[in-house]
Amino acid sequence: MNRVDVRYREDELVMMLKANNRSAFEFLYDHYSAALYGVVLRIVREEECAADVLQDSFLKIWRNIGSYSAEKGTLFTWMLNIARNTAIDKLRVEAKIERNVVRLDLPGGIAHEVADGSNYALFEIDVKTWVGRLAPDRRMPIELVYLHGYTHEEAAKVLSIPLGTLKSRVRKGLQELRSVFSTPEIQLKIA
Missing domain, CATH: 1.10.10.10 (Winged helix-like DNA-binding domain superfamily/Winged helix DNA-binding domain)
Structure with a gap:
């Protein structure tokens, strides 16, 4: 089965992510990276910087998936907050340098x-x-x-x-x- 054809319910996806399932992370990236990139680009306003922030965001998502709780919101909202905060942190670092x-x-x-x-x-x-x-x-x-x-x-x-x-x-x-x-x-x- 092609990766594009795979579908998960959110609870199934979260369970697989918490079990460090590689195909679940590939699905997550394939289905959410474009939306997160758009948000990050809007904040940092440079494509190369946005790509770096997106990569950092997915690393944080991967490392912190165990802390995700469905009671606090959807998986996308949780990921969006991580990406947004990572982008804002990037701006803070640049503001200290410049x-x-x-x-x-x-x-x-x-x-x-x-x-x-x-x-x-x-x-x-x-x-x-x-x-x-x-x-x-x-x-x-x-x-x-x-x-x-x-x-x-x-x-x-x-x-x-x-x-x-x-x-x-x-x-x-x-x-x-x-x-x-x-x-x-x-x-x-x-x-």
Whole structure:
């Protein structure tokens, strides 16, 4: 019988997966990898990175299948959460490596002359470092929306929280950042 012709009920598939049945894992990959890849690609936005994350996700699924419980949700939902979390972890690692420095010309401080004859000080602010200091419930929405270009709706789906909750966390995080950048030396207007 061809692998494509094989069908399993979810409970049978889970039982076979927990018994480390190779054909069950092949079936799982054949039937779920495209859907998981699509979700991962939407998060990491690079095909090569998405392929790596998908591979890591299936390794985690294989290693942790024993922890799957049908009472908590479907197998696909469980796998989707693993893939999504693996993709978000990948973004976190990249965010730590890549620094996003904003250069601001502000009055005062170490002066340099600009075209109109005014003196301005040049300040460098490592935005990702300051965002990284926020509480995780505020940091992740801000990273997704402002550093990775997600819409509020997309970020709410990725984080599995209601849209209103996401917007509230973004607003509170921005207020916290605004207070940091509102010192007399640094006046920064955050959208």
